Amino acid sequence: MRKRALAFGFAGVLLAGCQPADERPEIVVQRFFGECGAVYGASTDVAGAETECGILTTLINRFAAENPDIRVKVNVVAWPGYPQLAAQIAAGDPPDLVTMHQSVIADYSSRGLIEPVEPLLAEANIDPAAFTPAARAGVEKEGRLYAMPWDTIGRLFHVNTALMAEAGLMREGRPVLPNSPEELLAQARQFKQRTGKPYLIQAQVSAPDFMVAFLYTYLLAQGQPIFPDARHVRLDTPEARRVVALMRQLNAEGLTTRNQDFPAATAAFTQGRGGIFPVGTWMLGPYDAEAARRSSALHGHYAVAPFPRLWGSPAPFVDGHAWVVPAASRSRAERAAMARFLGFLARYNYDWSRTGQLPAFAAVLATPEFQALPHREDIAALARTGRQLPGYVERQSAVQGLIGEELEAAITGTKPVDAALRDAERRVNRLYAQMM
Amino acid sequence: MSGLELIDVSKSYGATRVLDGVSLAIGAGEFVAFLGPSGSGKSTLLRIIAGLESLDAGEVWLGGERIDGLAPGARGIAMVFQHYALYPHMTVRENMAFGLVNAGVPKDEIARRIAQAAETLEIATQLDKKPGQMSGGQRQRVAIGRAIVKKPKLFLLDEPLSNLDAALRGRTRVELAQLRTRVDAALVMVTHDQSEAMTLADRIVVMNDRRIQQVGTPAEVYARPANAFVAGFVGSPAMAMLPARVAGHDGARVRIGLPCGADLPTAIPAAAGLEEGAPVTLGLRAEHVTLAPPATPGLPARIDLVERLGDRTYLYARLSDGSEIIAHAPGFSAVRPGEAVTLAVDAAAAHVFTADGTAHHPGPRA
Amino acid sequence: MTGAARRDGWVGYAFVGPFLLVYAAILIVPLLMGLWISLNNADLFGRREWVGLANYAQALGDPVLGQAFANTLTLTLLIVPPLTVIALLLALALNRATRLAAILRGVFFSSLVLSVTIVTLIWRFILTPDAGLVAVGLGALGRAPVPFLSDPAYVIPALAVTTLWWSLGFPIMLFLAGLQQVPHDIYEAAALDGAGRWTVFRRITLPSIRRTLLLVVMLQTAAQLQIFGQAQLLTGGGPGGASRTIVLYIFEVSFGRWELGYATAIAELLFGMILAVTLLQYWLVIRHEEQRA
Structure with a gap:
């Protein structure tokens, strides 16, 4: 008798633990950009947030707070998150909205792994004509739009003007930048001689994207088609050899920092341990915030400029972030929720551009707030003139890894430049040959 | 005295006293049994003689030499363990040779001694087997053989018959008696079985409560027990x-x-x-x-x-x-x-x- | 068989059945599926195209795989012997009943419970030339920091040291278990046989723990041939593939390049290699042991 009473009691406790089913539609948002819950937690103060991570975290928190009838689940993945995404898609359980680089979209769109977003954009009242030319070009594949563009990423020279002045490379308050490889080397040597520090700060360890961006920029500038068609890359060319030889020379003469990974390089610039950090627009916001601090080495000595023209024409190489929708069957309610999320993000594009990335919506470029952001007039043109790789180029993430690996070998002197470029070309072409 | 001499040996484990001022003299060639119930200290005493335990106070002498400061292997003592302690991964031959090899005895001498001991103990056909392939009685003979070949001044036997069944016990008792005649070293045996001690030993050391109660020939211990404990312990049925x-x-x-x-x-x-x-x-x-x-x-x-x-x-x-x-x-x-x-x-x-x-x-x- | 015996047989199978089912589903079936996929040109999302042994032919002629194979072999040789020796020495030293020994046993085992992410994070802090622990130490001695994580000559030793530090705990435990099963009286017999410490170690202890030694070496070899986390997180396989291991390459090919068929072929080759190596080790040790009576 006692046993039965106990059993019933236990069952009752278990049942009491059941909650009524949560009927709200759930959207799964997957993103890189880092994990900063320790700083931003559940904050919804978007205007007060700094850095890509902070602004995006507070944005999503705000959306969840303003839309209590939608359940938002956030996956933070390590940059760039593509192995995870591939695994999730292969397993049949992909997220609903994912951040993706525009250069990578073609891979997924060509296989039907992500769906065109025109219906969602329409539901969110977003007109594709509102995108900047660069942004639009980045998400349009074979006449369809496969993502909502989020920003345009340009490459920038971040300059420590105090050290440049010490090196005698400032004129009328603007840094003197080279116009040719010979000038670059000469100025770099002068810099090192006068300040004792390396001219450039570079991330060369575990940072293939860094070096590949440099190469792509100057190959595009020389008018060389890096990817003549969808299945081939051309790297074993005199133009490419020139670029890589320059990078190799900088390393050999100690005109750049060596053996640093990305966090180390980022910190090195903040600490004033080099003249120029050639990285991207996304560091504009953080470095600006850093320069505002009185005690910083960059205080009052921070400037930016697009990559200087060294060969051919000034052709800024850009990429961009975008939000894609992996193909899956979703309920009406879920789609509606996703559309609301995209609309929300579109409204806050200005806040996102505070990071330094260029906004994807042309209207933001014209606003006084944007133009009042520091240094923006130096770089706003990128949104219009920036060029991406051709839309048919696939497997960018993997290709970048392969080319980056060979570049690292060439630049550090482990391999001769020709051999490295030849190997890079061979390996990428083989990858493309295997592609189905 | 060229045999074993213990002078006032004491040992404690922490706060527990296990041996209290034990003194004893054994002649060369004598067979002495340490007899007593468990906890009497007899095994501890044996291990102290062997060098496997240290003593807190007292001295141990063997053959005129003080040995209580020496390593076990340097004392000229051989021991037959209660569970034989044969090296399981070595053959019988290697088991018996191990001690001699360590002592640097020349190879042919080793071979000769092993052959002789094997002959005596009737294990000559087992020399290339491993202990795991032998019966209990055979293993004991190997253990004895391992002790014999070292030609020690003193044999120590730790409860040699306790592991055996009744039939084997009788046979082994005879073998131990014969062993005694073949070697000219002294033998010290530890046992709790008074009949073993009575039949095999020249003299019995009866121990109880950390002390020696009586040392004497079997006849003395039997007929003239020194106290009530000895009287009650020796002889079956008890007095x-x-x-x-x-x-x-x-x-x-x-x-x-x-x-x-x-x-x-x-x-x-x-x-x-x-x-x-x-x-x-x-x-x-x-x-x-x-x-x-x-x-x-x-x-x-x-x-x-x-x-x-x-x-x-x-x-x-x-x-x-x-x-x-x-x-x-x-x-x-x-x-x-x-x-x-x-x-x-x-x-x-x-x-x-x-x-x-x-x-x-x-x-x-x- | 009598009715009762047959019933017993059924019951036996019923007990083992669930485990066997799960084992087959999780290990055997994927193994066979992988074999099948490796004979195809397959991508990660379901496309298949029969190519027979072409993936294997490509694997055997792939210089990047060759480099990964050499790296993995070097790492295994750099890790397994020192790991075995150090773990054995530590187990011998810690095989006491003192309080200090118990505390130290816990200390040495504790690194094992950390995940590979934490371990590589710790070692990155130690090895990075930018104000890492070793760099600061070298600086105090007036020397330049060594780029452990970016110099091709140093990356493999760096991975080896990280793995050694992480993996010590388990072999120590295995050796302790093996040592404690050695009956105490044969050490006493050896002492009476005049054996010195080195002789005891060489002729008593080592042969007694022979099977434990074999177990440790087999397990560690199989484990280190599959190093992945440390390579991916500490060096990314770089620089220039100098620290790329086979499993890292499989990961890159399958999840980065989406070439599932090729990746599976490499995985099958790795499986065959590990199987061959461990069986060889087993045979080498066991052939000397005779049957028990």
């Missing part, structure tokens, strides 16, 4: 201990009175502590108590238990005051438990133990 009182003196001999009223004239000379009226314990061995022939005076008793061994019967009886006594009868006795009998006691063979444990034994027959 019956009856509470009694000194009733008086018969000239120079003591007369003992039992609670049941009997008055026994012993052959024990009067001595201090045996005044009239002093409470004592009377010790009687079973072989000195028999069934009284009919119509002769004796002690009335009731039989509790009957053990028939074939050549004799032991009768466990109770006297009228409740004291337990053991009697014997030849052959298969017809007596049954519960019967009332009369027991005849050979009082001249009785021992008396005073309250302080001193033993008094029958004097020489007049």
Whole structure:
């Protein structure tokens, strides 16, 4: 008798633990950009947030707070998150909205792994004509739009003007930048001689994207088609050899920092341990915030400029972030929720551009707030003139890894430049040959 | 003295004293048994001699040399362990050779000694087997062989017969006796079985309660136990201990009175502590108590238990005051438990133990 | 078989059945599926195209795989012998009943419970030339920091040291278990046989723990041939593939390049290699042991 009473009691406790089913539609948002819950937690103060991570975290928190009838689940993945995404898609359980680089979209769109977003954009009242030319070009594949563009990423020279002045490379308050490889080397040597520090700060360890961006920029500038068609890359060319030889020379003469990974390089610039950090627009916001601090080495000595023209024409190489929708069957309610999320993000594009990335919506470029952001007039043109790789180029993430690996070998002197470029070309072409 | 000498050896484990001032001298070629119940300290003493335990105080000498500071392997001692401790991954030959190899004995000498020992112990055909492939008795012989080839000054045997079944025990007892004749070293055996000690040893060291109780030949220990413990431990069945009182003196001999009223004239000379009226314990061995022939005076008793061994019967009886006594009868006795009998006691063979444990034994027959 | 025996047989199978089912589903079936996929040109999302042994042919002629194979082999040789020796020495030293030994046993085991992410994070802090622990130490001695994580000559030793530090705990435990099963009296017999410490170690201890030694070496070899986390997180396989291991390459090919068929072929080759190596080790040790009586 006692046993039965106990059993019933236990069952009752278990049942009491059941909650009524949560009927709200759930959207799964997957993103890189880092994990900063320790700083931003559940904050919804978007205007007060700094850095890509902070602004995006507070944005999503705000959306969840303003839309209590939608359940938002956030996956933070390590940059760039593509192995995870591939695994999730292969397993049949992909997220609903994912951040993706525009250069990578073609891979997924060509296989039907992500769906065109025109219906969602329409539901969110977003007109594709509102995108900047660069942004639009980045998400349009074979006449369809496969993502909502989020920003345009340009490459920038971040300059420590105090050290440049010490090196005698400032004129009328603007840094003197080279116009040719010979000038670059000469100025770099002068810099090192006068300040004792390396001219450039570079991330060369575990940072293939860094070096590949440099190469792509100057190959595009020389008018060389890096990817003549969808299945081939051309790297074993005199133009490419020139670029890589320059990078190799900088390393050999100690005109750049060596053996640093990305966090180390980022910190090195903040600490004033080099003249120029050639990285991207996304560091504009953080470095600006850093320069505002009185005690910083960059205080009052921070400037930016697009990559200087060294060969051919000034052709800024850009990429961009975008939000894609992996193909899956979703309920009406879920789609509606996703559309609301995209609309929300579109409204806050200005806040996102505070990071330094260029906004994807042309209207933001014209606003006084944007133009009042520091240094923006130096770089706003990128949104219009920036060029991406051709839309048919696939497997960018993997290709970048392969080319980056060979570049690292060439630049550090482990391999001769020709051999490295030849190997890079061979390996990428083989990858493309295997592609189905 | 060229044998083993222990001088005032003491050992404690933490706060527990396990050996208290033990002193002993053993002649070269003697076979001595350390006999005692568990916890008496006999195994500890053996291990101290072997060097496997350190001593806290005292000295150990062997063959005129002080050995208590030496490593076990340098003492000239060989030991046969209770569970043989053979090296399981080595063959018999390698087991026996191990100690000699370590000592740097030349190869041919090693081979010769092993062959000889194997011959003696009848394990010559087993030399290339491993211990795991042999029976218990064979393993013990290998353990003994391993000890023999080292030609030690002293053999230590740790409970050599406890692991064996009854049949094997008998055979091994014979082998150990033979071993003794073949080697000219001293042997020290530790055992809790008094019959082993009685049959094999030249002298027995009876230990109890961390001390040596008595050292003597088997005959001495049996016939003239130094105290009540030895008397009760040696001999099977155990000596019956009856509470009694000194009733008086018969000239120079003591007369003992039992609670049941009997008055026994012993052959024990009067001595201090045996005044009239002093409470004592009377010790009687079973072989000195028999069934009284009919119509002769004796002690009335009731039989509790009957053990028939074939050549004799032991009768466990109770006297009228409740004291337990053991009697014997030849052959298969017809007596049954519960019967009332009369027991005849050979009082001249009785021992008396005073309250302080001193033993008094029958004097020489007049 | 009698009815009762047959019933017992059924019951036996019923007990083992669930485990066997799960084992087959999780290990055997994927193994066979992988074999099948490796004979195809397959991508991660379901496309298949029969190519027979072409993937294997490509694997055998792939210089990047060759480099990964050499790296993995070097790492295994750099890790397994020192790991075995150090773990054995530590187990011998810690095989006591003292309080200090118990505390130290816990200390040495504790690194094992950390995940590979934490371990590589710790070692990155130690090895990075930018104000890492070693760099600061070298600086105090007046020397330049060594780029452990970016110099091709140093990356493999760096991975080896990280793995050694992480993996010590388990072999120590195995050795301790093996040592404690050695009956105490044979050490006493050896002491009486005049054996010195080195002789005891060489001729008593080592042969007694022979099977434990074999177990440790087999497990560690199989484990280190599959190093992945440390390579991916500490060096990314770089620089220039100098620290790329086979499993890292499989990961890159399958999840980075989406070439599932090729990746599976490499995985099958790795499986065959590990199987061959461990069986060889087993045979080498066991052939000397005779049957028990």
